[in-house]
Amino acid sequence: MHPSDHAHRAATLRIAVFAGMADLVGGRTIEMPWSSGTVADARGLVAERHPAAAALLARSAFAIDSRYVGDDEPLAAGDDVAIIPPVSGG
Amino acid sequence: MHPSDHAHRAATLRIAVFAGMADLVGGRTIEMPWSSGTVADARGLVAERHPAAAALLARSAFAIDSRYVGDDEPLAAGDDVAIIPPVSGG
């Protein structure tokens, strides 16, 4: 069951995406209806909506407010969330 | 016997010196009467004339025309001779 399924008044979760992930999802922000849930829940939703991005997503981390978070971390609509794929700077 | 002792008409050997060696011999050029001989002969003469420089001289190399030479190398008056003490550049 998706966290959004039992939301009577679903808010929106906005996730910033970059680089190859932005190409795969067709934009620099993913917007999904969201009431509550964890990073793991958000991963599942993103993979379902953007199957082409699933493989890269599995190798990516999540960050909230410029802090890396694990899959158990709760996410709230309004959080500053980002997906961080493997890096290639320098 | 010094090479210069049996020179009927002694020419002059000029040796360029640098850094601490110049301080020890009191100038940037050593001039000595010279007819013929080797680097070893020149070492002996310099040490005799400048005893304070003998220790540093023993740790120094000779160069002719910007080429390092060994103690057996013949030296002629007019050669571009230099004494190269241990280096400290960089």
Add this chain to the structure above:
Amino acid sequence: MSSTGSPGTHEALGHAACRREPIDTAAVLRAVGHVAAGGNVLFVGTARGTTDGVATSLLEYDAHEPLALATLDDLRRDAIARFDLVACAVVHRLGIVPPGEACVAVATSAPHRAAAFAAAEWLMAAIKRDVPIWKAEERPDGRRAWLHPESAPRPGGRP
């Protein structure tokens, strides 16, 4: 190289930045100059015209800017502490970078040269491993490919 600050302010000397304009590499080097430092190293990574024999018309860099800047500054301070540096500065370019221009510049200074060299090498490896910045290479045919190396770990191992 000018003297800046006093010995007590070492930890703060230098800076971390991301820029969308060309990097002034001489300014990055000047930022670490100090009379207490005898060894100064500047590394500049530039966009090559070819990679593995394939021509590259340009590079593009994308970033999570707040996290990238915070990570660059953390790594800069780590380098100062690990290698007992006098100062350390790092600037990363973002956006389009034509061949020959600087993508990243790292400067370190230390009393002696060994620490300055070791710190600059360590910092470059750490930047490539830990900072949320991504590079795309555009080929002359217009194809642009973002690099997300298969060999790289999932980011965040170093929070």
Add this chain to the structure above:
Amino acid sequence: MSSTGSPGTHEALGHAACRREPIDTAAVLRAVGHVAAGGNVLFVGTARGTTDGVATSLLEYDAHEPLALATLDDLRRDAIARFDLVACAVVHRLGIVPPGEACVAVATSAPHRAAAFAAAEWLMAAIKRDVPIWKAEERPDGRRAWLHPESAPRPGGRP
């Protein structure tokens, strides 16, 4: 960093020099810029204000200039060959050097950064070991001491 020359001219890229004026370190780095190079390292050795806790009011460098220049250029070419560099440049200051100013600048460029770092470190060690240049440190009391390290071998081991 600008593109200079063609790939076939790698051996000749860069230069060796001794100068009695302040070193333009940015120009030394520019001299090794090339689109074939992605890694560029500039090392700058600067006159420290103190050495082993003793204040140094200034440094002075003396040299056998023709032999120093020839040795610097030999070492520069050695570095290019040993580390497969794109380019290498080296400039040594002579005469009086006030604290904070550059005594020596070495720049290397290579396709990747590891070779550029390794070559710059190797070249600095080689310069300190092989080039007939001497340093004097002047203390605030006016005493000036030329350095001829006891641990150094007699010069010329590397003709």
